[in-house]
Amino acid sequence: MQMILGKTALVTGSTSGIGLAIARAFAAQGANVVINGLGAAEDIEEERLGIEHEFGVKSIYCAADLGSPAAIANMIAEAEEAFGSVDVLVNNAGVQHVAPLEEFPPEKWDSIIAINLSAAFHTIRAVAPGMKRRNWGRIVNTASAHALVASPFKSAYVAAKHGIAGLTKTAALEFARDRITVNAIAPGYVWTPLVERQIPATMEARHMSREEVVHDVLLEAQPTKQFVTSEQVAALAVFLASEDASSITGAILAMDGGWTAH
Structure with missing residues (x-):
């Protein structure tokens, strides 16, 4: 994991849950981290300071609205200004709504597609030039078992996560000769x-x-x-950033207790 030491990891949706576990796991390996997400300002600041004090790295918080391409571009620019680079990008932010398709509110569809899918496109698009210049990068997308199978009443979420799988594979092919790997983790519950x-x-x-x-x-x-644990997802994300995983790219890695083995 020495290759992660001193690098910068940006994790979206990282003020709690899976994203926070991923941010902390990268910090534990010596990476500076950029956290992003929702929550009370004092709680977020407590987590940010906790990362710095516990792991001896630098951490900044960016409140970018991931529904806004301009805000995403500004977040990447802010991270690059603060740390010089974004070496690891983890697209983790996600929202959910459950309803029958014919009753699914169009605004909920638009929001879920924007946060769960389009935001990943915009972040990847923004970090790619810097990763290519440095001839190294790691991109990890948090997908879901719903990137591989469907469930009823989750049309937008399932569509977005299937889209993440396709985006992951396409980006992996495009960046294959730039020493940039692109993979997705597909957890169950x-x-x-x-x-x-x-x-x-x-x-x-x-x-x-x-x-x-x-x-x-x-x-x-x-x-x-x-249940899958947040720490297990985080450990896989960190492994995907390691040199041992440099030949893994374009993979959708199920971590679902056998859900998609049927």
Whole structure:
């Protein structure tokens, strides 16, 4: 992992959950990190300072709206100005809405496609010139099992994640001779505070116990009946940035407890 030491990793959607775990994992390997996402200002600053103090690296926060191409371009420019380069890009930000297709609000569709798919295009487009000049880069996209299979009532999310898979493969082919790898991690259900907060409402709505909700609802599709952890996703992201992974590019790597093995 020595090649990560002193480099800069930018992780979108990294103020909590999977993204924060990824940012912290890169910091643990000696990378400066740029975090981005939503939340209370004091909570974000606490996390940013925590990264700096715990790992002895530099960290900045950028509040860029990922629905805005101009804001994304400014975020990349700000990161490059602060650290000289963006060496590792992790496109992790995502939003979700669940509804039957004919009832799906068009504005929700537009928002999900913008944040979950188009933002990754804009960030990759912005970091590519610098990575090519330096003849090195790592791009990791957080996809989902829904990049490989579908579920009902998640039309925008599934479409966006399938799009991420295609974008990942295309970028990998275009950058293959520039020592820039582009890969996607496709997790199943990951144990995060967001998921945990869904359990009580689901227990009440379905008249189920906590164990039944976890086993029969949340983990219905995962044969292991175990959640993926944020730390596992982060560890794979860090590995994909290592020299050992330099021949892995254009891959959609399932981390889903066997969900997509069916």
